[in-house]
Amino acid sequence: MNRSILLDSLRILAILLVFIAHFGQLLGHSSGDFFGWENVYFVSLGGVGVTIFLLLSGILAGLSGSSKQESYPAYLLKKVMRIYPVYWLSLPLALLGYALGDWLLERDIPELFPNGFTTDLIGSLTGFYAWMGLWGGPYNPPSWFISLIMSLYALAPLMLVFMKRWPHQTLAALFCISLTARYYVGQWGIPFVDQSLLDEAEGWLYRQYGFMPGRPGDWFPPCRLFEFGLGLYLALRLPRAIWFRFNLPASGIIRLLSDLAFPLFLIHYPFLFLVSSLTDLSLPTWLAIAVYVALISVAAYQINRMDQTIQRTRLI
Numbered sequence: 001m002n003r004s005i006l007l008d009s010l011r012i013l014a015i016l017l018v019f020i021a022h023f024g025q026l027l028g029h030s031s032g033d034f035f036g037w038e039n040v041y042f043v044s045l046g047g048v049g050v051t052i053f054l055l056l057s058g059i060l061a062g063l064s065g066s067s068k069q070e071s072y073p074a075y076l077l078k079k080v081m082r083i084y085p086v087y088w089l090s091l092p093l094a095l096l097g098y099a100l101g102d103w104l105l106e107r108d109i110p111e112l113f114p115n116g117f118t119t120d121l122i123g124s125l126t127g128f129y130a131w132m133g134l135w136g137g138p139y140n141p142p143s144w145f146i147s148l149i150m151s152l153y154a155l156a157p158l159m160l161v162f163m164k165r166w167p168h169q170t171l172a173a174l175f176c177i178s179l180t181a182r183y184y185v186g187q188w189g190i191p192f193v194d195q196s197l198l199d200e201a202e203g204w205l206y207r208q209y210g211f212m213p214g215r216p217g218d219w220f221p222p223c224r225l226f227e228f229g230l231g232l233y234l235a236l237r238l239p240r241a242i243w244f245r246f247n248l249p250a251s252g253i254i255r256l257l258s259d260l261a262f263p264l265f266l267i268h269y270p271f272l273f274l275v276s277s278l279t280d281l282s283l284p285t286w287l288a289i290a291v292y293v294a295l296i297s298v299a300a301y302q303i304n305r306m307d308q309t310i311q312r313t314r315l316i
Helices: 005-027 045-065 072-106 117-126 141-165 167-188 197-209 221-237 240-244 251-267 273-280 285-308
Strands: 035-037 041-043
Touching: 005 045, 005 240, 005 251, 005 273, 005 285, 041 045, 045 141, 045 221, 045 240, 072 117, 072 141, 072 251, 072 273, 072 285, 117 141, 141 167, 141 221, 141 251, 167 197, 167 221, 251 285, 273 285
Parallel strands: none
Antiparallel strands: 035 041
């Protein structure tokens, strides 16, 4: 598929929003605050960025899947090969950030497998920590996105079938499903999961802030069907040429920054401690952030380069 400057630009916007939110939360700035409908769609700017990522994923899935026929296992394998190599390449850095953060900030060596060897091995390799009730795990909290996007990709072919036949009705149904799921998990947590009295009390306390423990509204797939489905809908209903019509100056830089967005998303959080460490050394906040961004951008660039050397077609 040809590159779309419009979609690349939106991907850069999404990662910028994630960065702004996490910097704001780290530094106690209002840019990290949460807003919206509590216990339904209560997000920071980073949450808005994730919504843009899901919308873009749906658009790309619709553009690439609307004109080709392939078996479901082949389709799913392509998605695995698209997502997991970058994620696995980011794991050593996430582990390094996990260890360094505790050592530099607290002068303590963290426990290597805080949830047990098997749980942390499976959770970190699959990215499905959230389905174990552990959000993104100890090493890299944003990795909950892996379980979400892979679940949505697994559902995408079925969603496309309905979108092609009943586009408006399907989009409306996905909106209702997501809204209902968000309201349900915002009040009671994940359905069909038994909760103790202590869990219910903890849930009540968390709801006063805006979301349930483990934030299932973020990673539970039914809660995010509409955002992904809206991308499918737009890809199918709008003329294909719209996505490729725009041509902005410095398009090569836009493509490069867009390629770095996913590795940056995966490795930025474990190294946020660098900003605090640098400011403790009397660096101005803006300079500490600039040094941090430069370092993780170099790391993301190297991950992207290694990812591009993988012969996916031959492996598939």
